[in-house]
Amino acid sequence: SQTIHQWPATLVQPVGSPLSLECTVEGTSNPNLYWYRQAAGRGLQLLFYSVGIGQISSEVPQNLSASRPQDRQFILSSKKLLLSDSGFYLCAWNGGDSQPQHFGDGTRLSIL
């Protein structure tokens, strides 16, 4: 069966520090992969999605970047975190367009 792993579960980082959040999927090949952010009191917002290795689409201009170095690995990064980067980050995957999305457990990121 397919599973999605996302880590760490919580992270506290100082302003200006770098960031790397990792997401891996097991039990499937060539998934679509997604990074979402949920700011406090707000809805989910799509940040990046990828339909294949090295293919990244960015939805909103921001301080973050994403990479997909392997088929089932999706990484969210920042060189210098801002206070506004605080939030709950969710990784998700699905098997193709309009297919149900399956979510990781999320990473709660606090910037001090």
Next chain:
Amino acid sequence: KNEVEQSPQNLTAQEGEFITINCSYSVGISALHWLQQHPGGGIVSLFMLSSGKKKHGRLIATINIQEKHSSLHITASHPRDSAVYICAVHLIQGAQKLVFGQGTRLTINP
């Protein structure tokens, strides 16, 4: 105006009540999801539907494509149903992506 609007934003009810959460959208869609987010943040997909009605246990989801409206119903509600319920749509153009409503916070009191 958001492309996906949910109502109500907050709902408190007593155990056993019948619950309805509504979702309206203003764009062309290929499918609609209902998601459940628990206090810890994890999200579970409840339904994906593109027409008609689906039922799973005490949960029922309906969609009216012509009216661009969907409802999520919970029968015989229970405190463990307390969560944020999120409506999300796959756009016809750009079907890789989901567009989310702002969520409905449901609290069921014993």
